[in-house]
Amino acid sequence: xxRNVTRATPVTRGLDRATRAVRAVRALPPAVRFLLLSSSxxxxxxxxxxxxxxxxxxxRGLPAxxxxxxxxxxxxxxxxxxxxxxxLADR
Numbered sequence: 001x002x003r004n005v006t007r008a009t010p011v012t013r014g015l016d017r018a019t020r021a022v023r024a025v026r027a028l029p030p031a032v033r034f035l036l037l038s039s040s041x042x043x044x045x046x047x048x049x050x051x052x053x054x055x056x057x058x059x060r061g062l063p064a065x066x067x068x069x070x071x072x073x074x075x076x077x078x079x080x081x082x083x084x085x086x087x088l089a090d091r
Contacts (some may be wrong), residue, residue, distance in 0.1 A: 025033060028086045 025036070028036075054071070057067050057070075058064065
């Protein structure tokens, strides 16, 4: 007699992981959930800017070399601010 055994597939394992992740987030305090949500929204906006701003600038006639230089300077500035802000945040 054959047993009816449900085997986990990659899809069901992925759903199980997603369900556990949602439960874990719901178990967090409201302030932490708000922090996660606000960080996610900010990251989404930054991601769109990193993709579409160069396209926009190129469409406005800015040469690719200038766009690359601009992004390099923005990255260096962010690194310097993070480097300087880290010790201040640890206080």
